[in-house]
Each structure stands twice: as C-alpha cells, then as structure tokens.
Amino acid sequence: MKASMYEGNQKIALHEIEPTEPGPHEVRLKIAYCGICGTDLHLFKGGLDYRIKNIPQAIGHECSATVDKVGSEVTDWKPGDRVVVRPLDYCNECVACKAGHSHVCANLKFMGIESPGAFQNFWTVHERTLHRIPDDLSLLHGALVEPLAVCCHAASRGEVKSGEYAVVIGGGTIGLMTALVLKYRGLKVVVSEINPNRLAKVQSMGIDTINPKETDVLEYVKNWTNGDLVDVVFECSGAQPALDTVPWLCHPRGRVVLEASYPHPMQYFFREHFMREVNIIFTRVYEAVDYEEALDMMSKNPFNCDDLISEIIPLGKVQEGIETCLDPAGKVVKIMVDCQSQE
Ligand SMILES: [Zn+2]
Ligand SMILES: [Zn+2]
Known part of the structure; x- marks a missing residue:
C-alpha cells in the first residue's frame, strides 16, 4: 500500500509500505x-522534528475512514463501519488521565x-479512538470533524451561553470554525481578521467581520455591546498584535480563551485582567464529548460543509497541498487529501 511520508527538510513523498495487522484491541481502517x-x-x-521518533513517517490526523479489519477482542466495530478517529x-x-482528562495526558x-x-x-489504530459517522454525513464531510471538535472543545472551555457576545480573533480555519460553533450555540459573533481573502470567506458564511487595519476593535466592541464589552474573546491568531488588543475587550468577570499554540514567549498585559477579574482559559485538542458534539452539529447542517473545503488532492500530492496552505495569501480553508487516490 501507499503512505505519504514526511522525510524531513520540507519533503513529503509517497512510500510503498506493508499495512499493519490489527492487534487484539486495534482496528485497521481504509482511509477515505x-x-x-x-x-x-x-x-x-x-x-x-523533536517529537517524531522515526523519520520518514506517515503524518496526517484529520481523517474519515471505513473499518477494514478488526482485532480479536474488538466487539463494537465491524468491517464497513464508517468512522472518524480522535487521534490521541x-x-x-x-x-x-485518572482525573478523566486524558486529552491532556x-x-x-x-x-x-x-x-x-x-x-x-490503510491506518491501524486503537478501537478507543473511533467515533461513528452518522448515516446522513458523507465521508468527505466527516473529515472536517477533527478541526470542528477543536472548536467545540474551545467553546465548552469558554463556558459560552446562548445570547452572549463573542469576538473571535483570527479568521483562519480554526477562527472561522470557532465562529461557526459559537453561532450554532446562539452567541452573537464577530471575527477580527486582516487578510482580505479570509475576511471574504468568513463573511460569505454569514459571519460579521472587523478588519483591525481599518476599524478600531475596541471602539467597535463598545458600540456593538452598548458600552458593556463582550462576554468572551477567542484568540485564534497566535499573533502578538492580537494579544496587544485582547486584554481590553471583555467585561469584568469575562473570559479569554486562548486557542493558538504559542510556540514562542509572548507579551500580555495582565493588569487589565487583574482589575476586572477576567479569566484566561487555555484550550487544547478535544475530548470524546467534543467529537460527539461536532458529529451531531454537522448532521444538523447549520452551514454548508463544502464551503470549508477548498480543494481535494490525491495522496501523492500532500507536499504540494501543504505548500498551497503555507501561501500567506490565505485563500485556502481546508485542503482534503483523497487517501485512496495515488496520483
Ligand atoms: Zn495519562
Ligand atoms: Zn488538526
């Protein structure tokens, strides 16, 4: 079989490898x-690179699949079942783990x-990572569940309530999907973003935007909320200029949810939070319940999933797909890899 493998030095190539036999509690998946x-x-x-033991290695984690073969002890799954993988x-x-928070093990x-x-x-995984795709959801759309579950988890971490005001900073894939989850949960949402292609995409999905290069975000928020400021801010950009605005945007006892991964030290003006007892909340990946919420949400069709899929490419073109995503023009939301099509 074929696997698209990371070889280091910004190189990904197709390799011929043997499929892995499932162990007793494992399931072999035919990746869609x-x-x-x-x-x-x-x-x-x-x-x-510091986290990858053996290079070359197959990468990728946002998949949909059908069950191909199950291990001897697996009772919940059978060949043909349609699934998504929670890759933890x-x-x-x-x-x-003992406290029930295995996602931050x-x-x-x-x-x-x-x-x-x-x-x-084909990919062989532990049975405990699987969630069933509802009948009315396609395999293509099922592959959007992983990033959507990230956003469901962020919304839950932020303890959002219907009717609240929220600012989402950053209109990339996660910012856009966070805004879609918040809207679905009944919040009033605006996305702050500077890239014109991303702004147009967010607007096309029915969500209001602000461009901080043209509009003062704090002034906008004050007018929008009749001077009250927002209940919750979702910071999805990971950018320092965004962090320079965040501390002023939410009201006393409001919440700031930090969704980016911040690989480098950042500056943050904490005094504004101290003065108003604003909570700062970190959020990382997802729990099983977030996968179930994302699957349930998608089967109710609150938005057109196709609007999130920019392109479908074959397994042999993962490198080109990544290079397209890296283009700062930001024209891409999600590129899907068809893992059964080689060329
Ligand atoms: Zn653990
Ligand atoms: Zn992901």
Whole structure:
C-alpha cells in the first residue's frame, strides 16, 4: 500500500509500505479523506522534528475512514463501519488521565506526530479512538470533524451561553470554525481578521467581520455591546498584535480563551485582567464529548460543509497541498487529501 511520508527538510513523498495487522484491541481502517492541518504545516517546516521518533513517517490526523479489519477482542466495530478517529494516545495512568482528562495526558502521544498518521491507504489504530459517522454525513464531510471538535472543545472551555457576545480573533480555519460553533450555540459573533481573502470567506458564511487595519476593535466592541464589552474573546491568531488588543475587550468577570499554540514567549498585559477579574482559559485538542458534539452539529447542517473545503488532492500530492496552505495569501480553508487516490 501507499503512505505519504514526511522525510524531513520540507519533503513529503509517497512510500510503498506493508499495512499493519490489527492487534487484539486495534482496528485497521481504509482511509477515505484526511484534511491538511496547521499542525502539518508546522511539522513540514521542521518545528515538530523533536517529537517524531522515526523519520520518514506517515503524518496526517484529520481523517474519515471505513473499518477494514478488526482485532480479536474488538466487539463494537465491524468491517464497513464508517468512522472518524480522535487521534490521541494516552497512558490511562497519570494524574490527568485518572482525573478523566486524558486529552491532556502527561504522556500524551498525538497520532500523526509521535506515531504514524492517516495519510495512508490503510491506518491501524486503537478501537478507543473511533467515533461513528452518522448515516446522513458523507465521508468527505466527516473529515472536517477533527478541526470542528477543536472548536467545540474551545467553546465548552469558554463556558459560552446562548445570547452572549463573542469576538473571535483570527479568521483562519480554526477562527472561522470557532465562529461557526459559537453561532450554532446562539452567541452573537464577530471575527477580527486582516487578510482580505479570509475576511471574504468568513463573511460569505454569514459571519460579521472587523478588519483591525481599518476599524478600531475596541471602539467597535463598545458600540456593538452598548458600552458593556463582550462576554468572551477567542484568540485564534497566535499573533502578538492580537494579544496587544485582547486584554481590553471583555467585561469584568469575562473570559479569554486562548486557542493558538504559542510556540514562542509572548507579551500580555495582565493588569487589565487583574482589575476586572477576567479569566484566561487555555484550550487544547478535544475530548470524546467534543467529537460527539461536532458529529451531531454537522448532521444538523447549520452551514454548508463544502464551503470549508477548498480543494481535494490525491495522496501523492500532500507536499504540494501543504505548500498551497503555507501561501500567506490565505485563500485556502481546508485542503482534503483523497487517501485512496495515488496520483
Ligand atoms: Zn488538526
Ligand atoms: Zn495519562
């Protein structure tokens, strides 16, 4: 079978490898689609080499699939079942796992970084990572569940309530999907973004935008909320100029949810939060419940999933897909890899 493997030095190529037989609690999946994620871009540029044990390695983690073969102890799944994978491998023994927070396990391995990923014809995974795709959701759209679950988790971490005001900073894939989740949950949402292509995409999906290069975000927020300021800010840009605005945007006892990964030290003006007891909340990946919420949300069709898919490319073109995503023009929301089509 074919696998698209990261070789280091900004190189990804198709390799011929043997499919892995499923162990007793494992399931071999025939991968349908797998989205290219910001994490894959970071990995491609070498930023995660310290986490990859064996290069070359198959990467990718946002997939949909059908079950191909099940291990001897697997009872919940059978060949032909349509699934998505929650790509977290946790220890079940550390303090986080014992408290029920296995998504932030102290020994967490992210499948597609610390172990082989989904850009392959077949992928063998533990049965506990699987969620069933509802009948009315296609395999193509199912591959959007992983990034949507990131945003469902962020919304839950932010304890959002219907009717609240929210600013989302950054209109890339995660910012846009966060805004879609917040709107679905009944919040009033505006997205702050400077890239014209991203602004147009966010607007085309029915969400209001502000361009901080043209409009003062704090003034906008004051007018929008009759001077009250917003209940919650979602920071999805990871950019310092965004962090320079955030502390002023929400009201006393409001919440700031930091959704970016911040690989470098950043500056943040905490006094404004101290004065108003604003909570800063970090959010990372997802839990099983977030996958279920994302699947349920998508099967209710609150937005057109096709609007999020910019292009479908074959497994042999992952490198070109990543290079397209890296273009700062920001024309791409999600590139999907058809993992059964080689060329
Ligand atoms: Zn991802
Ligand atoms: Zn653990």
